[in-house]
Amino acid sequence: MTTRIVELRQGILKKNDELARALRGRFEAGGVLVLNLVSSPGTGKTMFLERTLRTLRERGSRVAALVGDLETDNDARRLAASGAPVRQINTHGICHLEAEMVGRHLEDWPGVEMAGLDYLFIENVGNLVCPSSYDLGERIRVALLSVTEGEDKPLKYPLMFRTCELVLINKIDLLPHLDFDLDLLLYNIDQVHPDVDTTVLSARTGEGIEAWRDWLVAIAAREEIPA
Amino acid sequence: MTTRIVELRQGILKKNDELARALRGRFEAGGVLVLNLVSSPGTGKTMFLERTLRTLRERGSRVAALVGDLETDNDARRLAASGAPVRQINTHGICHLEAEMVGRHLEDWPGVEMAGLDYLFIENVGNLVCPSSYDLGERIRVALLSVTEGEDKPLKYPLMFRTCELVLINKIDLLPHLDFDLDLLLYNIDQVHPDVDTTVLSARTGEGIEAWRDWLVAIAAREEIPA
Numbered sequence: 001m002t003t004r005i006v007e008l009r010q011g012i013l014k015k016n017d018e019l020a021r022a023l024r025g026r027f028e029a030g031g032v033l034v035l036n037l038v039s040s041p042g043t044g045k046t047m048f049l050e051r052t053l054r055t056l057r058e059r060g061s062r063v064a065a066l067v068g069d070l071e072t073d074n075d076a077r078r079l080a081a082s083g084a085p086v087r088q089i090n091t092h093g094i095c096h097l098e099a100e101m102v103g104r105h106l107e108d109w110p111g112v113e114m115a116g117l118d119y120l121f122i123e124n125v126g127n128l129v130c131p132s133s134y135d136l137g138e139r140i141r142v143a144l145l146s147v148t149e150g151e152d153k154p155l156k157y158p159l160m161f162r163t164c165e166l167v168l169i170n171k172i173d174l175l176p177h178l179d180f181d182l183d184l185l186l187y188n189i190d191q192v193h194p195d196v197d198t199t200v201l202s203a204r205t206g207e208g209i210e211a212w213r214d215w216l217v218a219i220a221a222r223e224e225i226p227a
Numbered sequence: 228m229t230t231r232i233v234e235l236r237q238g239i240l241k242k243n244d245e246l247a248r249a250l251r252g253r254f255e256a257g258g259v260l261v262l263n264l265v266s267s268p269g270t271g272k273t274m275f276l277e278r279t280l281r282t283l284r285e286r287g288s289r290v291a292a293l294v295g296d297l298e299t300d301n302d303a304r305r306l307a308a309s310g311a312p313v314r315q316i317n318t319h320g321i322c323h324l325e326a327e328m329v330g331r332h333l334e335d336w337p338g339v340e341m342a343g344l345d346y347l348f349i350e351n352v353g354n355l356v357c358p359s360s361y362d363l364g365e366r367i368r369v370a371l372l373s374v375t376e377g378e379d380k381p382l383k384y385p386l387m388f389r390t391c392e393l394v395l396i397n398k399i400d401l402l403p404h405l406d407f408d409l410d411l412l413l414y415n416i417d418q419v420h421p422d423v424d425t426t427v428l429s430a431r432t433g434e435g436i437e438a439w440r441d442w443l444v445a446i447a448a449r450e451e452i453p454a
Contacts, residue, residue, distance in 0.1 A: 042376025156353070159320070
């Protein structure tokens with residue numbers, strides 16, 4: 001049975017890669033920078049994304065978000081408070097987003113055109129394993145980690161941290177209350193992905209959000225997207 | 228392709244269930260209470276388990292642990308400090324433990340016999356989705372959640388909270404520093420699994436560990452295991 005599973009899995013990933021490639025072409029044609037946000041459950045992706053959408057909108061950027069969860073549309077409702085267009089993807093038991101789900105939810109999205117956006121954020125299902133294998137057509141994968149999760153996560157979930165272009169370290173407002181060694185975390189990140197960019201921030205207090213925005217603007221410039 | 232995937236997945240789960248049933252028989256014959264600990268990455272399972280192993284050993288119980296991770300043997304090394312026999316299972320990319328892995332790691336475990344144990348703890352891979360589908364032959368599934376992860380996790384990952392017999396709420400020492408509504412979390416747990424047992428604790432300070440031990444002893448009595 002093992003061989004059949006491996007073959008089938010390769011087939012699924014190959015089909016996903018094809019759909020992701022088509023999506024990437026569409027995003028590039030529309031001039032939108034697409035980011036895939038991955039993390040554990042409870043790292044604070046939604047609060048972080050809410051603040052990001054607000055901050056970018058205040059500076060005049062046109063933003064939207066797709067948000068993945070097994071169940072509930074809580075996150076879409078929270079994010080809609082930012083004023084940006086937001087659409088929920090419910091996976092109903094599937095532990096990751098796939099390119100097909102993204103493509104399907106881009107269809108028939110009232111008032112949202114790729115050509116009318118600067119940034120599209122895709123908040124993945126909270127899971128440090130399976131989302132790392134599924135390309136969603138994004139230009140940038142961002143891994144979010146919080147300081148309450150321990151310093152060892154990059155070593156335990158290496159594929160996720162190896163396939164991202166930025167590691168955002170959230171909840172630094174809690175550092176005074178934790179036995180947490182930030183230098184050790186940065187060392188462990190560097191062990192699995194040497195020289196990857198990192199930013200520390202608190203989605204709750206807003207500390208570090210400007211540095212994150214500067215990073216985004218620099219990436220948009222590098223990718224020649226007029227964001 | 229979807230039909231083939233569903234069929235194959237059903238086949239995998241069926242085979243896992245058969246292996247789990249055989250393991251359960253073996254555990255029952257040995258008179259050992261087996262617990263499967265599931266949670267997100269970073270909830271504090273390892274610190275919690277270390278304190279649990281120490282506490283039970285101090286009271287004269289005979290305990291051991293199997294600990295699952297994609298990579299590294301960090302957790303086994305941390306847990307070995309408790310003095311209990313501990314064995315690491317590395318899944319190498321697989322996002323959950325399976326009964327076959329548990330069975331394989333029970334073989335040839337120097338000095339460890341099921342009949343010589345009161346409690347065997349299996350620390351699953353940090354993931355709130357996939358481990359919920361895989362029976363490991365345990366008698367009790369315990370879901371661990373920390374107060375830094377937000378109140379909505381039971382609603383977003385309902386299967387995990389529906390299939391456990393106890394929800395342990397960890398890191399309550401951080402409550403004064405968080406915007407966290409414990410009553411809302413308890414309400415949400417009750418929505419997906421009415422009347423499931425819950426315990427609040429801090430693996431760091433030890434608060435609540437005695438209540439957890441009392442729960443374990445009561446379960447061992449209920450299951451007629453002489454722990």
